[in-house]
Amino acid sequence: MAISRRIVLHFPRRLVDRPIVYRLIKDYNLEFNILKAAVTPDEEGLMVLELSGKQQEYDKGIRYLTTNGVKIQALSQDVIRNDDRCTHCGACITICPTGAFELESPTRQVRFYNEKCVACGLCIKACPPRAMELHF
Amino acid sequence: MTKTIEEINEKIQQGKAVVVTAEEVIDLVKHKSTKKVAQEVDVVTTGTFGPMCSSGAYINIGHSKPRIKLGGGRVYLNDVPAYAAFAAIDIYIGANALPDDDPRNRVYPGEFNYGGGHVIEELVAAKDVRLVATAYGTDCYPRKRLETWINIKDLNEAVLFNLRNACQNYNIAVNLSDRTLYTYMGMLKPNLGNANYCSAGQLSPLLNDPYYKTIGIGTKIFLGGGTGFITWQGTQHNPNVLRSENGVPKRGAGTLAVTGDLKQMSPRWLVGTSMLGYGCNITVGIGIPIPILSEEILHYTSVTDDDIFAPVVDYSKAYPQMESDILGEVSYAQLKSGRIIIQGKEVPTASLSSYPRAVEIAAILKEWILSGKFGLTQPVAPLPGIESGTIFKPLKERPIQE
Numbered sequence: 001m002a003i004s005r006r007i008v009l010h011f012p013r014r015l016v017d018r019p020i021v022y023r024l025i026k027d028y029n030l031e032f033n034i035l036k037a038a039v040t041p042d043e044e045g046l047m048v049l050e051l052s053g054k055q056q057e058y059d060k061g062i063r064y065l066t067t068n069g070v071k072i073q074a075l076s077q078d079v080i081r082n083d084d085r086c087t088h089c090g091a092c093i094t095i096c097p098t099g100a101f102e103l104e105s106p107t108r109q110v111r112f113y114n115e116k117c118v119a120c121g122l123c124i125k126a127c128p129p130r131a132m133e134l135h136f
Numbered sequence: 137m138t139k140t141i142e143e144i145n146e147k148i149q150q151g152k153a154v155v156v157t158a159e160e161v162i163d164l165v166k167h168k169s170t171k172k173v174a175q176e177v178d179v180v181t182t183g184t185f186g187p188m189c190s191s192g193a194y195i196n197i198g199h200s201k202p203r204i205k206l207g208g209g210r211v212y213l214n215d216v217p218a219y220a221a222f223a224a225i226d227i228y229i230g231a232n233a234l235p236d237d238d239p240r241n242r243v244y245p246g247e248f249n250y251g252g253g254h255v256i257e258e259l260v261a262a263k264d265v266r267l268v269a270t271a272y273g274t275d276c277y278p279r280k281r282l283e284t285w286i287n288i289k290d291l292n293e294a295v296l297f298n299l300r301n302a303c304q305n306y307n308i309a310v311n312l313s314d315r316t317l318y319t320y321m322g323m324l325k326p327n328l329g330n331a332n333y334c335s336a337g338q339l340s341p342l343l344n345d346p347y348y349k350t351i352g353i354g355t356k357i358f359l360g361g362g363t364g365f366i367t368w369q370g371t372q373h374n375p376n377v378l379r380s381e382n383g384v385p386k387r388g389a390g391t392l393a394v395t396g397d398l399k400q401m402s403p404r405w406l407v408g409t410s411m412l413g414y415g416c417n418i419t420v421g422i423g424i425p426i427p428i429l430s431e432e433i434l435h436y437t438s439v440t441d442d443d444i445f446a447p448v449v450d451y452s453k454a455y456p457q458m459e460s461d462i463l464g465e466v467s468y469a470q471l472k473s474g475r476i477i478i479q480g481k482e483v484p485t486a487s488l489s490s491y492p493r494a495v496e497i498a499a500i501l502k503e504w505i506l507s508g509k510f511g512l513t514q515p516v517a518p519l520p521g522i523e524s525g526t527i528f529k530p531l532k533e534r535p536i537q538e
Contacts, residue, residue: 087185087407087419089490091322093474094330103474108491125247126323128187128409128488129419 004052006035006075006118011045015069021047028061029053035075035118048075048119078119078135081112085131095126137175138430141514144178148508155179155505157498158339158426158437165438174434179505179512182341182437183358183423183497186334186489187409189320190300190371191418192230193256193398196292197267199225204279209271213255213286220269224277228297229255231418241413245318251416254408256296259288260360261403294398296360296406300370302422304342304390305446308333308466308485310478313452318413322488324451331448331476331483336494337441337468341424342390344437346383347522348375350426352515357394358423358501361405363510364396366424369519374528383436386445386465390519394422405497419490423497425505427512441468448478458530 011020016039024030030053037047051058065072088110092101100116101123103109123132147153154177156164161180164173197206203224211220211227215235219228233252240246259265264285273280288294309321309332317324322332337343345351355366370391377387405421428434447462454461466476471485504510520526 085407087490088492089186089419090487091332092486094325094332094484094486095323107495108472125245125410125412128322128411128417129407130249130410 001055002052003055003058004050005058006048006050008073008075008078008119009045009047009049009065010071010073011047012069013043016043016045020065020068020070021049023064024051024061028057028064030057030061036120050118075117075119079114079117079121079123080133080135082131082133085129086110087129087131089128092123092127092132095122097122137171139178139428141427141429141512144427145511147178148505148511151506151508153178153505155181155502157495157502158182158344159495159498161434161438162338162440165434170435170438171431173438174428174431177428177434179502180344180426180428180434180437181423181498181501181505182336182339182344182426183421183494183501184302184336184340184489185405185421185493185497186336186419187320187411187417188298188301188420189232189417191256191296191298191420192228192252193259193294193296194226194228195259195294195398197225197227197286198290198292200279200282200284202279203277204269204271204282205274205277206269206271209269211267211269213265213267214250214258215266215268216250216252216255231256232415234416245413246415247412248410248414248416251408251410253416253418256398256418257403257406257408259294260398260401260406262288288399296364296394296396296398296401298370298394298420300372300391301394301420302341302370302392302424303335303388304340304346305385305444306334306388307449307455308446308471308476309451309455310448310463310483311452312450317451318411319451320411320414320417321451322486323412328478328481328483331471331478331485332488333446333468333471333485334488335446335468336489336491337444337472338439339491339494339498341422342392343384343439343444345426345433346379346385346436346439348390348519349433349436350429350515351392351424352518354513354516355424356510356513357425358421358497358504359394359396359401360398360421361402362396362398362400364394366392366515366519367395368393372528373520373526375520375522375524375526376528380443380445382439382443384439384444387447392422392519421493421497423501425501425510425512441472444468446471448476
């Protein structure tokens with residue numbers, strides 16, 4: 001069975017210069033789409049990936065990552081809307097490149113579909129009341 | 137058919153008044169004649185919840201022992217400078233004020249995470265705010281330095297005092313250039329990437345009373361979750377703009393200056409706001425009741441988004457360069473469909489004003505009136521109308537030659 005997941009990888013300092021993702025393709029035949037990559041000031045690596053392939057190989061690939069010391073988180077937990085601050089103005093709607101915000105009809109409330117979110121962070125600073133929060 | 141405000145207030149007191157929102161009245165006139173609806177309905181409530189830049193609050197902090205004269209000194213609230221040019225302990229904090237060490241746009245686009253609007257929101261939320269002041273000291277006010285926590289509960293007065301709010305209509309902002317713009321109308325993507333607007337349209341107070349026939353100086357309103365009053369026309373109030381046949385302005389027109397006791401307001405309706413690359417601001421909730429004194433007034437309140445038009449303005453050139461060209465006019469119904477056509481291109485739209493919150497304000501105000509706790513007021517003076525001959529002037533710049 002083929003699956004596709006959006007995940008966040010945290011690389012410890014000792015792995016930042018190693019070709020980890022390359023092995024995912026070569027050894028586990030997984031397809032990936034890099035949504036975001038960064039090295040933080042304390043030299044920890046961070047990568048947001050959409051990873052797809054056969055379930056069995058996906059699981060093996062994830063095991064390979066974790067045994068090598070890569071921490072893995074599901075992406076959907078990472079961009080969060082603080083509903084106490086959101087005013088439902090809708091300024092985010094045209095900013096989001098993946099269309100993760102939609103206006104609900106007829107209430108015109110803004111819905112946030114975090115499964116569509118790629119954690120690019122554009123909405124965070126474009127939100128006037130700063131209701132969107134990024135947690136890695 | 138005519139009614140008076142006294143008659144309507146009597147019905148409110150007896151619990152007999154019929155109150156509907158500016159959205160609900162639209163449905164009523166679809167099924168019945170304007171005349172019939174005007175007989176039945178006593179009040180139409182309106183609402184708007186958007187960033188309103190020219191806002192601020194004054195507070196009186198109480199005298200310290202020994203006394204300090206803040207006027208002529210410097211005062212900071214949570215590191216944000218407040219205006220200290222009044223007598224001893226009165227200060228004013230404007231929504232756009234920024235901490236001295238905020239990088240502004242030196243790191244472009246500036247984030248503007250905390251400013252005067254946020255201080256006001258925290259005051260209203262009854263959070264402690266850090267006040268740091270320096271003064272020059274006098275015989276009667278000897279103290280030169282003050283550092284203290286203050287809380288709205290302990291202040292003598294805390295009053296929201298906004299110079300320009302509730303704009304009757306507003307530009308639709310777009311960007312014709314090839315780089316992203318960061319404006320008070322939000323982030324504008326290059327090459328007509330998006331179009332941002334800012335009005336509650338058919339629910340917005342002054343769009344429901346286009347000639348200011350009931351809304352005037354002295355009108356009691358919903359302000360920031362409490363009650364307030366219209367104290368004057370807002371700055372840049374300009375009744376003499378292009379209007380549709382229905383009387384509704386097609387450009388920015390009327391504005392309101394409003395005042396109210398901050399102590400009874402709520403942070404849900406006064407929200408500190410950050411505009412990326414532009415600055416700090418505050419989003420303000422305002423609701424105004426319109427007494428249905430005649431069929432004509434009812435007719436104005438039944439205006440729909442289809443009948444309200446706003447100009448599309450390029451913020452890469454026309455707006456900053458004070459050029460009057462517009463790229464067309466679009467109705468709020470078109471804007472709310474999510475897409476408009478500009479220069480043959482389909483452009484996605486977004487709002488900076490919250491329609492769901494405007495609906496909520498109109499509903500709260502309706503509830504207040506129905507419960508008898510909010511009576512209607514007769515304006516003590518009208519807002520300047522078309523007959524006033526008001527002209528909105530640009531700056532007459534005269535270079536200073538030394």
